[in-house]
Structure formats: C-alpha cells, structure tokens
Amino acid sequence: MANIKKTTHVIESKDVYTILEKEGADNFMDELIDRLTQALHSYNADQTVIPKRSGFHYTFPFTGLVEWMPLHARGEEITVKMVGYHPGNPEMFDVPTILSSVYRFDTKTGHLKAVMDGVLSTALRTGAISAVATKMMAHPSSETLGMIGCGAQAITQIHAISRVIKIKKVLFFDTDADAQNSLVSRLAPLGLDAEFLPKSLKEIVAESDIICTATSIDIGQGPLWKDLPYRPYVHINAVGSDFPGKVEVPLSLLRQSVVIPDFREQAVIEGECQQLTAAEIGPELSAISRQKDQFDFIQNATSVFDSTGWALEDHIVMDLILNKAEKYDLGSQLEVEYFPTDNKNPYEFLMNNDINKSKPNLKKVI
Amino acid sequence: MANIKKTTHVIESKDVYTILEKEGADNFMDELIDRLTQALHSYNADQTVIPKRSGFHYTFPFTGLVEWMPLHARGEEITVKMVGYHPGNPEMFDVPTILSSVYRFDTKTGHLKAVMDGVLSTALRTGAISAVATKMMAHPSSETLGMIGCGAQAITQIHAISRVIKIKKVLFFDTDADAQNSLVSRLAPLGLDAEFLPKSLKEIVAESDIICTATSIDIGQGPLWKDLPYRPYVHINAVGSDFPGKVEVPLSLLRQSVVIPDFREQAVIEGECQQLTAAEIGPELSAISRQKDQFDFIQNATSVFDSTGWALEDHIVMDLILNKAEKYDLGSQLEVEYFPTDNKNPYEFLMNNDINKSKPNLKKVI
Numbered sequence: 034m035a036n037i038k039k040t041t042h043v044i045e046s047k048d049v050y051t052i053l054e055k056e057g058a059d060n061f062m063d064e065l066i067d068r069l070t071q072a073l074h075s076y077n078a079d080q081t082v083i084p085k086r087s088g089f090h091y092t093f094p095f096t097g098l099v100e101w102m103p104l105h106a107r108g109e110e111i112t113v114k115m116v117g118y119h120p121g122n123p124e125m126f127d128v129p130t131i132l133s134s135v136y137r138f139d140t141k142t143g144h145l146k147a148v149m150d151g152v153l154s155t156a157l158r159t160g161a162i163s164a165v166a167t168k169m170m171a172h173p174s175s176e177t178l179g180m181i182g183c184g185a186q187a188i189t190q191i192h193a194i195s196r197v198i199k200i201k202k203v204l205f206f207d208t209d210a211d212a213q214n215s216l217v218s219r220l221a222p223l224g225l226d227a228e229f230l231p232k233s234l235k236e237i238v239a240e241s242d243i244i245c246t247a248t249s250i251d252i253g254q255g256p257l258w259k260d261l262p263y264r265p266y267v268h269i270n271a272v273g274s275d276f277p278g279k280v281e282v283p284l285s286l287l288r289q290s291v292v293i294p295d296f297r298e299q300a301v302i303e304g305e306c307q308q309l310t311a312a313e314i315g316p317e318l319s320a321i322s323r324q325k326d327q328f329d330f331i332q333n334a335t336s337v338f339d340s341t342g343w344a345l346e347d348h349i350v351m352d353l354i355l356n357k358a359e360k361y362d363l364g365s366q367l368e369v370e371y372f373p374t375d376n377k378n379p380y381e382f383l384m385n386n387d388i389n390k391s392k393p394n395l396k397k398v399i
Numbered sequence: 400m401a402n403i404k405k406t407t408h409v410i411e412s413k414d415v416y417t418i419l420e421k422e423g424a425d426n427f428m429d430e431l432i433d434r435l436t437q438a439l440h441s442y443n444a445d446q447t448v449i450p451k452r453s454g455f456h457y458t459f460p461f462t463g464l465v466e467w468m469p470l471h472a473r474g475e476e477i478t479v480k481m482v483g484y485h486p487g488n489p490e491m492f493d494v495p496t497i498l499s500s501v502y503r504f505d506t507k508t509g510h511l512k513a514v515m516d517g518v519l520s521t522a523l524r525t526g527a528i529s530a531v532a533t534k535m536m537a538h539p540s541s542e543t544l545g546m547i548g549c550g551a552q553a554i555t556q557i558h559a560i561s562r563v564i565k566i567k568k569v570l571f572f573d574t575d576a577d578a579q580n581s582l583v584s585r586l587a588p589l590g591l592d593a594e595f596l597p598k599s600l601k602e603i604v605a606e607s608d609i610i611c612t613a614t615s616i617d618i619g620q621g622p623l624w625k626d627l628p629y630r631p632y633v634h635i636n637a638v639g640s641d642f643p644g645k646v647e648v649p650l651s652l653l654r655q656s657v658v659i660p661d662f663r664e665q666a667v668i669e670g671e672c673q674q675l676t677a678a679e680i681g682p683e684l685s686a687i688s689r690q691k692d693q694f695d696f697i698q699n700a701t702s703v704f705d706s707t708g709w710a711l712e713d714h715i716v717m718d719l720i721l722n723k724a725e726k727y728d729l730g731s732q733l734e735v736e737y738f739p740t741d742n743k744n745p746y747e748f749l750m751n752n753d754i755n756k757s758k759p760n761l762k763k764v765i
Binding site: 035036037039041043045046047049050053054058082084087088089091093094095097098099101103105107108111113115116117118119122123125126127128129130131132133134136138140141142143144145148149150151152153156157183184185187188189192212215219220221222223365367368369370371372373375376377378379380381382383384 | 401402403405407409411412413415416419420424448450453454455457459460461463464465467469471473474477479481482483484485488489491492493494495496497498499500502504506507508509510511514515516517518519522523549550551553554555558578581585586587588589731733734735736737738739741742743744745746747748749750
C-alpha cells in the first residue's frame with residue numbers, strides 16, 4: 034500500500050520572509066516573474082480549473098469581505114486562497130487591508146498538504162503579475178513609472194516592474210500624505226536605481242509611461258480621475274479594483290485602450306471591466322501571452338491590465354514558496370488532520386483509556 | 400486604536416482527542432448534542448448565512464472531491480470547512496475516506512483566528528446531528544438500532560444515538576467482513592450497555608426501530624436494498640449520501656416516509672432527496688425543531704433524516720472545540736498571517752538587512 038505523508042507543512046509569515054532574505058528579494062521576484070510568465074504561457078483551462086472566487090461581502094461590523102479563490106490542477110493538486118479585504122483595517126486596527134492564507138490539498142486523498150501566509154505572497158504575486166503584463170504591454174521605451182496609491186501594494190508593484198523595465202523615474206501620489214511621504218523610505222532596502230518624485234495625480238497621469246493604480250477608493254467613488262491628458266502609449270496596471278462597484282480608471286480612457294483582464298469572468302464583476310460592454314474587453318492576459326506575435330501591437334497602444342487577482346497567481350507563488358521552504362528547511366510539520374492507525378476508528382485514541390470512568394462494558398458483546 | 404490578536408490558534412488532531420480524553424467522550428458528545436439542539440432551534444437564515452457547498456469533483460487520479468463548506472454568522476465570524484471525500488482512501492492509502500480541516504475568520508478584520516482538524520470533528524458532529532434528529536423523529540419506544548455500514552462514521556453514530564435513546568440492541572452489517580467483525584472492539588472503550596448482534600441487511604431493516612446508513616456505496620449503485628419489510632415507525636438516519644448520484648434508501652420507503660433534510664438545497668443535489676420531487680420533501684430539521692408541537696406526529700410515522708452534512712454543524716463543533724482548547728490550554732498560536740508593524744510595508748523585514756547585497760541607493764531619492 035502506498036505511503037502518504039500525513040502532516041501539514043505550515044509556513045508562517047516569518048518563514049516566507051526568511052525565504053526572501055535568503056534568496057534576495059530581487060532573485061525571488063525574478064524567479065516568481067519567470068514562473069508566472071511560464072504558467073500564463075502554458076495555461077490550459079481544461080487542465081487547470083479556476084472557478085471565479087466567491088465569498089461573503091458585508092458592511093457589519095465593518096465593510097469587508099472574506100472570499101475563497103480555488104484552483105484545481107487536474108490530477109495533481111488543489112490550491113485555495115482565503116482572502117479578507119477590509120479597507121478600514123489600517124485606520125481601525127493598524128493591520129493590513131488584505132489578510133490572507135493559502136491552502137494546498139492533494140487530490141489523491143484530499144489531504145491538506147500545506148498552509149501558508151497569504152499576506153506577503155499576495156503582495157508579491159500582485160507585483161509580479163503587473164510586471165509580466167507590463168513587459169508584454171508597455172512601450173519598450175518606457176522609463177517613467179507613475180504610482181497612484183502608496184500603500185502596501187505599491188511596494189511590490191514598483192519592485193516587480195523595476196525588474197522587467199529600466200525605470201528611471203518613479204512619480205508617486207497618495208491622498209494620504211503619510212503614505213506618500215513614507216513611500217521612499219519603505220522602498221529604500223531594495224536599492225532601486227531611480228529618481229523618486231512626489232507628484233500630483235494630474236502630473237502622474239500626464240507624465241508616466243506606465244501607471245499603477247493601487248488605491249482603496251470607496252465603492253461608487255471612482256474613477257480616480259476624469260479627462261486628464263495622458264501619454265498615447267501609456268500602459269496602466271489597474272490593481273485596486275477587486276470589489277463590485279469599485280473602479281479606478283476613467284471609462285473614457287478604458288474605451289481608448291486595449292483592456293486585458295487577468296480573468297474576464299471576474300473582471301466584469303469586480304474589475305475595471307465592470308465599466309465596459311463585452312465587445313470592449315480584450316482577451317485575457319494568458320491568451321495574449323500564448324499568441325504574442327498577434328498582440329505585439331498593444332505596446333504601441335494605450336493599454337490597461339485589469340488585475341483583479343487570479344488564483345493561478347496564488348498557485349504559482351505557493352509552488353515557489355513551498356520549493357524554497359523545502360530548500361531551506363523552513364516551516365513546521367503539524368498533524369492537523371487526524372490519521373488514526375485504524376482508519377475506521379475515530380475513537381482509536383480512547384482504546385487505551387478508561388475514558389468514561391467506567392470499565393468497557395464487553396459482557397454483553399457477542 | 401483597538402488591539403487585535405494577530406496569531407492563529409492551530410488545533411492539531413491530538414489536541415482534539417486530548418479534549419475528548421479530558422472531558423470524557425460521553426460528556427463531550429452530550430454537550431455537542433445540546434449545543435446543536437440549541438443552534439437548530441435558534442437558527443435564523445438571515446443571521447447565519449450558509450451557501451450550499453461547492454468544490455471540485457474528479458475521477459483522476461482517483462474518484463474524489465474537495466469541497467468548501469462556508470458559514471457566515473453575521474457581524475461575528477466566518478467558519479469554512481474544507482472536506483475531502485475519497486472512497487478509495489482506506490484500501491489504497493490506509494487513511495480515512497473523509498479528510499478535513501476547519502477554519503475560523505474574524506469579520507472585523509478578515510483575520511484567520513483558528514485552524515483545526517476536521518476529521519474527528521466531522522465524525523463527532525455527524526453522529527451528534529443524527530442523535531438530535533433521532534430524538535425528535537424516532538418513536539419514543541425505540542430500543543433497537545440498526546447500523547448499515549461499519550466504517551468510521553458508524554462509531555460516532557452509535558455513540559451519539561445511544562446518548563439520547565436507551566438502546567438495548569445494536570444490529571450491524573457491512574459488506575466488508577473486516578469492518579463488520581471489528582465494529583464491536585472499536586466501540587469497546589465507550590462501555591455501551593447494549594447487546595451487539597451482527598445481522599444480515601435484511602434482518603436489520605426488518606428488526607430495527609432506528610436505522611443508520613453510513614456506507615460508501617458507489618455512485619449509481621444505490622439504494623442499499625429494495626422492497627424489504629420494515630417496522631412502521633422506523634426512523635432512518637441516512638448519513639452516507641453526500642455525492643450526486645449516491646443514494647442509500649429505497650425510493651419506495653422514502654415515499655412512505657416523512658423525509659427531513661438537514662439542508663434542502665444541498666440534499667436535492669447530493670442527498671436522498673435527489674430521488675424525490677419538491678412536494679415529497681419535508682421541512683428542514685431546523686424548521687421542525689422550531690415548531691416541535693406541529694411535528695410531533697413524525698415520531699409515529701416512518702421517517703428519514705437526510706443528513707448530507709451542514710456547515711452549521713461544523714460551526715458549532717468548532718465553537719465547542721475552541722472553548723475546550725482554551726479551557727485546557729491546548730493547541731499552538733502561530734503567526735500564519737504576516738502583520739508588519741507598518742501595515743503599508745510588506746518588505747518591512749528587509750529594513751534592517753542589506754538584502755540584495757548592495758547598499759540601499761538613496762542618493763537619487765529626493
């Protein structure tokens with residue numbers, strides 16, 4: 034009989050950042066970008082089944098959601114990310130807006146193979162997928178990156194994009210002055226060789242070759258701007274839209290752009306694609322990655338990557354983190370699920386105990 | 400600013416069985432039955448939102464499923480059980496058919512508060528809910544319990560029902576002789592004061608006041624019997640149906656019975672209710688629990704509790720286990736999710752490191 038591992042590899046947040054420390058943040062990000070590029074290129078919806086995420090959305094006790102993002106790599110494994118989005122978190126509890134954890138199941142037995150932090154991995158993969166999209170869609174001469182929203186996601190957006198494009202200037206804006214003022218110091222350890230310039234939103238839209246929007250703008254309050262001039266080849270990574278009614282990019286700009294969603298079915302519900310008719314939405318990022326020649330023209334057009342967050346990204350970043358955890362022997366093996374020696378006996382642990390403070394009554398047993 | 404706990408309480412399987420050892424299996428089961436009875440009685444679908452479970456069903460590499468069973472107690476918490484059902488597990492890997500883990504999230508912040516084993520808790524709550532249904536629906540004079548299927552679930556079915564009904568005889572059958580032969584020894588530690596008699600399926604159907612079906616009969620191969628005589632007031636807990644196409648109880652018997660599902664929407668997809676028209680299905684167990692007087696007649700009728708597994712049961716058993724884990728200081732507090740001191744800085748851990756083997760380049764920073 035085949036032996037299977039019965040423990041769950043629990044990778045705490047400290048294990049994830051130890052991996053980044055040991056690998057080097059740049060090396061880790063480069064490998065993640067490479068793996069995501071490969072995964073998009075070889076993606077086959079028959080082989081990797083990704084239902085759209087669902088979950089609970091609520092306004093009490095605070096506005097927020099908890100959702101599950103499942104993926105089934107047929108014949109192999111299942112990855113499920115659980116993700117909470119609570120825009121009041123920083124102000125009310127001094128904790129990140131996005132809290133998350135990721136789970137890996139074996140499809141041979143249903144066993145929970147691994148649990149890991151999803152907070153850092155979400156920031157990493159959201160940066161990395163923007164880098165992949167930017168590399169495919171931005172004009173090759175791009176050198177000015179505009180960052181609208183200077184929160185947690187801004188850090189990995191700037192990091193990842195700087196790994197695939199030679200960024201000379203980073204223009205940045207946040208309605209929260211603290212966030213804007215602290216951005217540069219938060220990026221300092223990366224040693225990015227670029228000029229950092231705080232700017233108004235209008236200046237960023239006008240002067241950037243690449244724009245990332247990663248804001249917590251309220252539902253119904255978007256877009257972030259209207260009718261501002263922008264560069265004709267601008268590429269926008271619209272990262273912040275992840276909630277029905279929440280949008281960042283003006284409809285007029287979307288209509289003049291090639292709009293590429295990560296996951297169309299989801300983008301029409303909670304991404305920038307909410308604003309568009311079906312005919313106005315371009316193919317998914319994985320499709321343009323598979324037919325690169327056909328879509329090279331996007332680099333010479335105004336383009337928007339509608340990044341709502343896709344389970345494939347979480348699956349790939351989990352693969353990478355699991356590989357590295359093994360390499361560095363990080364995390365702990367816990368016996369989360371109960372595997373009695375006799376699988377027909379959930380009370381096996383009682384066998385050697387006199388648990389009910391009375392002798393086992395076997396006298397009437399035949 | 401409000402302080403929130405940032406760790407995840409991880410309750411391993413050994414912690415769950417330590418709780419049962421310390422409390423006594425009977426005491427634990429009694430408390431679980433009480434809490435489930437209360438929860439059913441006070442259940443309000445507007446306050447406790449329970450979507451039907453969904454997940455991945457597959458036949459490769461083996462027949463199985465991994466599903467998520469979510470519950471939202473509005474304003475409070477979210478419980479999600481992840482459950483795998485792989486009928487080949489015992490034979491192929493010597494592990495339980497059902498593997499499972501349960502997760503608890505805070506709706507204030509989305510924080511993962513707790514993770515626990517779901518294997519033992521599923522067996523416990525599946526037993527307990529049958530006890531609740533049996534207490535409500537079986538004839539008060541019942542004293543013979545028939546167990547069809549002698550696997551893991553049989554243990555907690557017999558245990559739980561014996562806590563609410565004075566069982567004098569347990570008749571038991573399994574197509575797997577090993578399972579049938581070992582049942583009594585697996586139950587021994589409970590010290591049940593009843594006579595145990597191996598019987599044929601036909602004898603069990605004919606002689607039992609209460610029948611539990613908890614088999615792994617294949618999809619499309621049910622029901623377990625056809626046209627056998629049975630007692631007029633027999634009550635059946637149909638526990639094994641949890642997969643589209645899988646049924647245990649004959650249609651003729653269902654049509655002559657009051658059929659009470661745990662969760663109608665789910666039972667019509669994967670329970671005995673698959674076999675019935677809408678008009679043939681009775682109210683849910685929580686409804687008859689709230690209007691007890693109106694449904695007392697069921698005790699004098701042939702009745703079937705169609706137990707497909709309901710997230711409310713998992714929520715309640717998790718509550719109980721969390722309470723007891725706290726009482727006995729069991730489990731570990733792990734930092735699964737990443738909470739940087741500066742919630743806008745996912746790379747905070749790099750701040751004191753020279754991670755990319757180059758000095759932070761701040762010379763161009765303004």
